[in-house]
Every structure is written in C-alpha cells, then in structure tokens.
Amino acid sequence: MSLISVQAAIYGILLLEASFSAAQQCILVKPNVLNGVPTPAPTPTVVQTGGTQSGTIAPSTTPTLAPFAYGKDPIRSVNLGGWFVLEPWITPTLFQNTNNSAIVDEYTLGQMLDHDVALGILQNHWETWFTEDDFADIQAAGLNHVRMQIGYWSVPLTSSDTNYTTSVSPYIPGAWPYLLQALNWARKYQLHVILDLHGAPGSQNGYDNSGQRTGNPLWGTNTTVPRTFDVINFIVKNIGGMIDMFELINEPAAYVGTINALLPDFYKQGYQLVRDIAGDDLQVMIHDGFLGVQSWTNFLTYPSAQGVFMDFHEYQIFNTFQIEMNFTQHLQYSCQVLSSLKSFADSNIFTVIGEWTAAPTDCAKWLNGRGVGARWDGSWQPNQPTYGSCTGFTGNMSTFSDSYKKFLRQYWEAQVQIGEAIQGWGFWTWKAENADDWSYQAGLKGGWIPQDPTQMLYPNMCGQNG
Ligand SMILES: *[C@@H]1O[C@H](CO)[C@@H](O)[C@H](O)[C@H]1NC(C)=O
Ligand SMILES: *[C@@H]1O[C@H](CO)[C@@H](O)[C@H](O)[C@H]1NC(C)=O
Ligand SMILES: *[C@@H]1O[C@H](CO)[C@@H](O)[C@H](O)[C@H]1NC(C)=O
Ligand SMILES: *[C@@H]1O[C@H](CO)[C@@H](O)[C@H](O)[C@H]1NC(C)=O
Ligand SMILES: *[C@@H]1O[C@H](CO)[C@@H](O)[C@H](O)[C@H]1NC(C)=O
Numbered sequence: 001m002s003l004i005s006v007q008a009a010i011y012g013i014l015l016l017e018a019s020f021s022a023a024q025q026c027i028l029v030k031p032n033v034l035n036g037v038p039t040p041a042p043t044p045t046v047v048q049t050g051g052t053q054s055g056t057i058a059p060s061t062t063p064t065l066a067p068f069a070y071g072k073d074p075i076r077s078v079n080l081g082g083w084f085v086l087e088p089w090i091t092p093t094l095f096q097n098t099n100n101s102a103i104v105d106e107y108t109l110g111q112m113l114d115h116d117v118a119l120g121i122l123q124n125h126w127e128t129w130f131t132e133d134d135f136a137d138i139q140a141a142g143l144n145h146v147r148m149q150i151g152y153w154s155v156p157l158t159s160s161d162t163n164y165t166t167s168v169s170p171y172i173p174g175a176w177p178y179l180l181q182a183l184n185w186a187r188k189y190q191l192h193v194i195l196d197l198h199g200a201p202g203s204q205n206g207y208d209n210s211g212q213r214t215g216n217p218l219w220g221t222n223t224t225v226p227r228t229f230d231v232i233n234f235i236v237k238n239i240g241g242m243i244d245m246f247e248l249i250n251e252p253a254a255y256v257g258t259i260n261a262l263l264p265d266f267y268k269q270g271y272q273l274v275r276d277i278a279g280d281d282l283q284v285m286i287h288d289g290f291l292g293v294q295s296w297t298n299f300l301t302y303p304s305a306q307g308v309f310m311d312f313h314e315y316q317i318f319n320t321f322q323i324e325m326n327f328t329q330h331l332q333y334s335c336q337v338l339s340s341l342k343s344f345a346d347s348n349i350f351t352v353i354g355e356w357t358a359a360p361t362d363c364a365k366w367l368n369g370r371g372v373g374a375r376w377d378g379s380w381q382p383n384q385p386t387y388g389s390c391t392g393f394t395g396n397m398s399t400f401s402d403s404y405k406k407f408l409r410q411y412w413e414a415q416v417q418i419g420e421a422i423q424g425w426g427f428w429t430w431k432a433e434n435a436d437d438w439s440y441q442a443g444l445k446g447g448w449i450p451q452d453p454t455q456m457l458y459p460n461m462c463g464q465n466g
Contacts, residue, residue, distance in 0.1 A: 068144065068192050068244060070283060070307075071350050075424025076453050077145035077194065078138055078440045079355060080182070082429065083129050084175045085149045085198045087209050089366040090432045094125055104370040106151065106199075107212035111170035118172050126178040132185050134430060134441075139189040141444060142453045146191050147354060147426045149250070150179060151199030151211045152231045162230035164223055171211065183242040194285060194354070194426070195235070196247035196311075201227045205253040208369055219249075220258045225266060232273055240278040247285035247311060247354075248274075254289025263289050264299065271305055285309040285354070293344040293351060301348055309423065311354040312341060314415060317362045323375045324387055327407050330360050334414040335462035342421050342464075350423040357428055357438050358412045358448065363390035364435035397436040397446045408437065408448040414461045416453060421464055 068075075082090030086106040095103055098121070103109050110118050138146060153171035186193050199211035202218030210217070218224055228249070236246060248270040254260045267286050274284050284307060288296060293312050300308040314337055316322040316330055325333060337353075345351035361376040362368060373379025376393070378386035392399045400408075412427075419425020427440050436442035443449030450456075 065187055065190055065192065070309075071423055073144070074420050074422075075145050075192075075194075075352055075426065076143045076419075077147050077354075077424065077426040078141075078143055078430045079147045079149070079426055079428045080130055080134075080430055081149065082432070083126070083149065083182075084154055084179060085151045085209060085211055086125070088370040089364050089435065090429065091125065091129065092366055092370075092433055094121060095366075095370055097121070101371060105208040105211060105213045107171060110172045115172065119174060122172055122174060126175055130182065130430075132188075135182075135185040135189040135191060137441065138430065139191055141440070141449075141451060144190075144192060145194055145244070145424070145426070146186055146430075147194040147196060147247075148179070148182060148186075149196055149198035150175070150235075152197065152201050152228065153199065153211065154179065155231050155234055157230060157234050161234050162227060164227040164230065180239070180242075183239060187242070192244040193242070194245040194247060195239075195243045196250045196285070196354075197228070197231065197235070198250045200224065200249050200252075201231070204249055204259070205251050207251070210251070213369055217253060217256070219252070220256070220262055225262065228266075229269065229273060232270055233277065236274050236277045236282065240274075240282050243282065245283035245285050245309065246274060247287065249287065251287055251313065252289045254291050259289070260291075267300065271300060271308060280307060283307045283309055285311050285352075287311045287313070287354075293341060293348075297344070297348060299348070308349045310344070310349050310351040312351060314353045314356040314418065317357075317359065317375070320375060320385070323362060324385075325360075327360060327411070331410060331414050331461065334411070334418060335464075338418040338421050338462050338464060341418060345422040352422065352424045352426065353415065353419050354426040355428040356415045356418075356425065358408045358415075358443060359394065359435070359437035360407070360411060361388075361390065361393045361437075363394040364432070364438055365394070367435070394435050394437045396434070397442055400436070400446070405446060405448045408443065408446075410458055410461070412443065412449055413456050413458050416456075417459075417461050417464060421462075 081087060086094065086109065088095045088104060098109065098113060100112055103112050151171065153168035153173055154175035156173065156176050157166050159166055183193060198209065200219045202221065202224040203210040203212040203214055204217060204219040206214045206217035232248060248267060252259050252263055254263050271284050274282055286308065288310060293310055296310060316325065316333055341351055362374045363376050366372065368374065368380060374390055375384065376387050377390045378384040392401060392404060416425055429438060431441045432438045436446065440449060444451060
C-alpha cells in the first residue's frame with residue numbers, strides 16, 4: 001500500500017472525527033493536594049471519565065486543543081524524563097540524598113527506605129521536578145507534543161479493576177494526581193500528549209528506567225501480562241480523553257525469547273482494547289522492542305488497524321560498535337537511520353523516533369546505572385577499550401568547547417531531520433540535573449538547540465531534500 005493511500009485513509013478518518021472532538025474534552029480538577037507542602041499520601045480521589053463511552057461529559061473549562069493532524073504535521077516533542085519514573089542519572093541528587101548506594105531505582109527506593117521517608121522524597125520530586133513553567137517553556141520552544149512516562153504502580157487500580165493483585169509493593173504509589181495536573185498543564189499550553197507505560201508489572205526490560213533494575217525481568221508471564229491489560233484499561237478509561245496517544249509499553253525487551261514470542265499478540269490485543277474503550281480517537285503507539293522496525297512489516301497496518309504509530313528509539317551509544325564511531329560517523333549513521341525508517345514508514349505505519357539524544361557518548365554520570373561507569377572512557381566494566389576522556393562531554397555546559405557545541409548542533413539537526421522525514425520525533429529529555437548534553441532545556445540555553453526547531457543551520461544533512 002502506498003503512503004498516500006494510508007495517509008489519505010487515516011487522515012480522512014481523523015477529519016471526520018474532528019467534529020466529535022469537542023465532546024472529547026473532559027475536565028480535570030486540579031488535585032488540591034498539589035498546592036501545598038507535601039503532606040500525607042495524596043489519595044487520587046479525582047478520577048475522570050474520558051473516552052467515547054462516557055455518556056455524561058461535563059462541560060469543559062479547560063482550553064480546547066484542536067486535534068493534531070497526525071501524518072500530515074510532524075510530531076515535535078520532548079520527553080519529560082525522570083518525573084513519574086525515576087532515573088538515577090536524571091536526578092542523581094535524589095538518589096545521593098538517600099545515603100544508600102544500594103538504592104539504584106524507584107523499586108529499591110521503596111524497598112529500602114522507610115515508607116514515609118520514601119513518600120516524602122517522591123512527593124517533593126513530583127511537585128518540583130517539572131512545574132507549570134516547564135510546560136510554558138516547552139510550548140515556547142516550538143514543540144507540539146510532550147511524551148510522558150508512567151509506571152504501572154502509579155495507576156490506582158482497585159480490586160474491581162483487576163482479578164490480579166492490586167499491590168504494587170515495594171513501589172510507593174501516589175504520582176497519579178500529579179499526572180492529572182500535568183495533563184491539565186499540557187492542555188493549557190497547547191501541548192498534545194503521548195503517554196507511555198514506561199514501567200510494566202515485573203519490569204519489561206530490567207532497566208532502571210522501567211522502575212526496576214534487574215537481570216531477571218518478569219514481565220511476560222501469565223499474571224503480569226493480563227495485569228498490564230488491566231492497567232491499560234484503567235488508563236484509557238480514565239484519562240483517554242486527556243491524551244492524544246497511548247504507548248502500550250515502552251522498550252519491551254523482545255531480544256528475550258518469551259517477550260519476543262508474546263509481543264505481537266500483546267500489541268494486537270492492546271490495540272483492540274484501546275479501540276474498544278476509546279473508539280478511534282486515541283492514537284496507539286507501539287515500540288519495536290529493539291528488533292528493528294523492519295521486523296514489524298505489515299503489522300497493524302491499515303485497514304486492519306488504524307491510528308497506530310511505530311516508536312523507534314534512536315541511540316548510538318549503548319554498544320561498542322556505535323560508541324566507537326567518531327562524530328562524522330555519527331552524523332552519517334543518522335542518515336542511514338533516516339532512510340531505513342522512512343522506507344518502513346512509507347509502506348507500513350506512521351513512525352516516530354520517540355527517543356534520541358544529542359549526546360555522542362555515554363559519559364553522563366550513572367547513565368548506565370547508579371554506580372556504573374561509561375563505555376566511552378572504559379570505566380563501564382573491567383578490561384574495556386577506551387575511546388577518550390569524558391571531560392568536556394557531559395555535566396555542565398561551561399566545560400563544553402565551541403567545536404563540541406557545534407557538533408551537538410549538527411547532531412541535533414541530523415536527528416531532527418530523521419523525524420521530520422517521517423512522522424515526528426521526541427528528544428530525550430527536557431532536563432537533567434547534571435547532563436547538559438542530554439537536556440533540551442540546556443541546549444536552548446547553550447545555543448545548540450534553536451528556539452524554533454525548524455530553524456536549521458545544516459538543513460540538508462542527509463541530502464534528503466534533493
Ligand atoms: C542522609 O544523611 C543526612 C545527613 O546525615 C540526613 O540529614 C538525611 O536525613 C539522610 N537522609 C535519609 C533519607 O535518611
Ligand atoms: C475477573 O474475572 C471474572 C470471571 O472470569 C470476569 O467476569 C471479570 O470480567 C474479570 N475482571 C476483570 C477486571 O478482568
Ligand atoms: C501460568 O503459568 C504457570 C507456570 O508456567 C502455570 O503453572 C499456571 O497454570 C499458569 N496459569 C494460567 C492461568 O494459565
Ligand atoms: C572518522 O572515521 C572515519 C573512518 O575511520 C575516517 O575516515 C574519518 O577521517 C574520521 N573522521 C574524523 C573527523 O576523525
Ligand atoms: C554550570 O556552571 C556555571 C558556571 O560555572 C554555574 O553558574 C552553573 O550554576 C552551573 N550549572 C549547574 C547546573 O551546576
């Protein structure tokens with residue numbers, strides 16, 4: 001099927017649905033727990049009904065947001081990383097302040113600290129790591145979407161929502177009202193929302209950014225998968241009307257046999273679940289599971305499915321064959337990614353690079369895990385090759401040379417051009433405490449990211465316009 005016919009078909013459906021969009025607006029009352037100092041556990045009492053099945057939708061007092069012309073207009077987005085799912089490298093101070101080096105992720109934070117201490121740390125973090133100002137700044141940076149992360153433990157299922165356990169121990173729940181507030185801010189600043197299930201029951205990849213750093217991730221069993229569907233069901237039912245796109249699961253490790261075997265069915269069932277609850281209004285995003293997008297050829301394509309997006313994460317630093325590339329090679333490699341993704345997108349489904357970075361090294365402190373070093377300087381594991389010193393490549397931009405900043409600009413542009421050649425892009429991440437190479441906010445300040453993301457200094461990096 002040609003891209004034109006896919007787009008015409010899908011876009012036609014979107015246009016038809018635009019007239020219903022007013023009914024989709026739902027109000028979210030700002031949870032009052034968010035306005036004061038952190039106090040006892042905020043109980044999410046405000047559960048809003050979104051989606052098309054609700055017969056009673058209250059009149060909206062929030063600003064309206066016109067439907068996004070997916071496939072026609074590129075998604076230009078930034079991830080709100082490390083907010084509702086902690087990552088030690090994004091907020092090292094939070095972890096350092098626990099005084100316990102065995103606390104390496106959100107799971108161990110809940111496990112090893114006194115409950116009230118952990119809750120206090122988390123509430124303070126939820127309240128301060130992103131504020132309304134960030135949403136205003138993201139809008140001012142010319143971006144049209146935010147991609148937001150949520151862990152299953154923050155989704156307040158009751159026993160009527162699942163036949164599986166509602167216990168999330170040792171995780172500390174409580175982020176949900178802050179998520180609701182964030183959705184209100186997104187609406188206020190005219191930002192569309194991609195919500196992704198970043199942490200699934202059992203962990204879908206064992207990375208700390210799934211909530212739990214473990215060599216034995218347990219997602220994929222006959223209890224964790226159905227429980228995940230219950231979480232998805234709850235999310236779509238309750239806030240489906242406040243988001244534009246839902247990603248069924250982030251970075252499932254499909255290089256693991258069991259996950260590989262079940263992932264296609266998980267996606268098909270998850271897609272149908274979203275359609276059954278929300279109708280056709282909510283876009284559904286799937287991640288390639290690190291298999292490469294070509295592994296998903298002819299999968300959930302139109303007309304057997306519609307409104308499905310492929311999410312490809314485009315990092316060039318997490319294995320030796322990529323970390324050893326010099327800067328010129330990184331730029332060239334980006335152009336290869338562009339043609340491969342474009343080829344897939346042209347004949348399959350809309351495709352987005354939902355995560356990528358301007359950092360050409362893995363030097364950011366704890367990027368590979370709390371207490372773990374970098375491949376770049378060989379500190380990752382014993383007896384590793386060394387490609388250079390980390391000095392001047394991460395941390396505070398005051399240490400960055402002009403030539404490095406020039407490269408960051410080129411690399412940012414090359415990867416934006418990948419996204420602009422398909423259906424969009426999402427930079428990881430808006431801010432990081434101490435890794436300016438990873439921070440969109442720092443890039444704006446330091447000048448290697450332009451305030452208008454369409455203003456390219458190197459507009460034809462891959463010859464794609466000629
Ligand atoms: C860590 O140690 C400092 C200094 O002793 C103390 O003030 C702080 O409360 C400790 N943090 C935790 C989470 O126990
Ligand atoms: C729980 O199981 C019962 C009996 O099989 C079923 O009717 C019900 O829909 C299930 N509930 C959920 C939330 O899946
Ligand atoms: C789930 O898997 C376990 C172990 O493989 C098995 O013993 C159990 O019967 C299964 N349960 C269901 C409901 O399929
Ligand atoms: C990068 O590596 C390639 C291939 O080894 C080499 O031809 C090129 O000169 C290198 N560029 C720089 C700037 O070092
Ligand atoms: C970065 O360095 C500058 C200049 O030394 C300093 O003013 C700034 O506070 C530093 N930023 C961070 C996040 O530490």
